[in-house]
Amino acid sequence: AQKITQTQPGMFVQEKEAVTLDCTYDTSDPSYGLFWYKQPSSGEMIFLIYQGSYDQQNATEGRYSLNFQKARKSANLVISASQLGDSAMYFCAMRGSSSGGYNKLIFGAGTRLAVHP
Amino acid sequence: KAGVTQTPRYLIKTRGQQVTLSCSPISGHRSVSWYQQTPGQGLQFLFEYFSETQRNKGNFPGRFSGRQFSNSRSEMNVSTLELGDSALYLCASSLGTGPPYEQYFGPGTRLTVT
Numbered sequence: 001a002q003k004i005t006q007t008q009p010g011m012f013v014q015e016k017e018a019v020t021l022d023c024t025y026d027t028s029d030p031s032y033g034l035f036w037y038k039q040p041s042s043g044e045m046i047f048l049i050y051q052g053s054y055d056q057q058n059a060t061e062g063r064y065s066l067n068f069q070k071a072r073k074s075a076n077l078v079i080s081a082s083q084l085g086d087s088a089m090y091f092c093a094m095r096g097s098s099s100g101g102y103n104k105l106i107f108g109a110g111t112r113l114a115v116h117p
Numbered sequence: 118k119a120g121v122t123q124t125p126r127y128l129i130k131t132r133g134q135q136v137t138l139s140c141s142p143i144s145g146h147r148s149v150s151w152y153q154q155t156p157g158q159g160l161q162f163l164f165e166y167f168s169e170t171q172r173n174k175g176n177f178p179g180r181f182s183g184r185q186f187s188n189s190r191s192e193m194n195v196s197t198l199e200l201g202d203s204a205l206y207l208c209a210s211s212l213g214t215g216p217p218y219e220q221y222f223g224p225g226t227r228l229t230v231t
Contacts, residue, residue, distance in 0.1 A: 033218050043205055045222035052218070091160065095218060103150050103211050103220060104173050107160040 002027045004092050004108035012114040013082045020067070021077040021111045023092030029053075032096035034075040035105065036066065039089040048090075051075060082115045089113075119144065121210045121223035129229045135196040138226045140208035142189050148172075148213025149191040150220065151183060154205040163206075166191050167213045195228075203230045 003026040013019040025034065036048040051059045051066045059066045067076040079086055089112050093105040122141045130136050142149050151163040162175040166185035183193040195202055205227050209220040 035220070037222070042224070043207075043227065044224045045207060045209075047219055047221055050217070050219050052216070093160075103148050103165050103167075103209070103213060103218070104162050104175075105150070105152075105160075105209075105220065106162070107152075109159055 002029070002032075002094055002096055002106045004094050004106055006092055006108035006111050008111045009109070010112045010114070012116055013079075015084060015115055015117050016081055018078060018080045019082055019113065021079070021090050021092075021113065023075045023077065023108060025073050025075060025092075025094050027073075027094065027096050029096035032094055034066070034068070035093040035095070036064070036075075036077045037091045037093065038086075039091060039110070041088070045091070049077070079113075084115050084117060087113060087115045121208060121221055123206075123208055123223035123226050125226060126224060127227050127229075129231065130198050131231055132198055132200060134198050135194065136198060136228060137192055137194050138206055138208075138228075140191045140193075140210075140223055142191070142208075142210030143221060146210040146212055146221075147189050148211045149185060149189065150209045150211075151191070151193050152207045152209065153177075154207060154225075155203075160207075163193065198230045200230050203228060 005024045032053045034051045038046040049061045065078045089110045091110045092108040148167045150165040165173045185191045205225045207225045209222045211220040
């Protein structure tokens, strides 16, 4: 069965510093994808970044980068130069063929990030 | 390009009633997935629709159903509401036919059952 584990319930970081949010996954699928989403207090899930299991390079989107270590089954999110607006809940999620469909996502429990001035 | 829209944003219903939630995906996206988010269970997959067909279903009772229309808009219905159905219901939109696999969520509908 597929599983996502986020071991950090809460994290805090000083403004302008970098922070790493941890995500480990478990799957037997040869092909899968990993997502990171941000959920502010308003509730909307904001797509941040995607990494495919066969992608040769780690994904990057602006201040977000995904540290993908396939052998360790980890997909950590790195946020550089944190901003106050980055304070939110962050979810790691996975899709895979064994999940029974193209787009079924399995989510982790989330990490609440607080950025301090 | 307009994002994913969900209506209504907030809803208060009484136990035993039924409710219909609506989701309009991003233009050109043919896949709509629904998720339930609660403090206790986190984010759980409800079902996915693609080209008007349910492609996958999560582990929810039959009281939860959905459909997709020819314009890719989707509705989900919950009948005989229970207190435990109180949750944030999110829908996600994607192309649905392969890469890119990015899924974009709407703002959600917050349902309160009293």
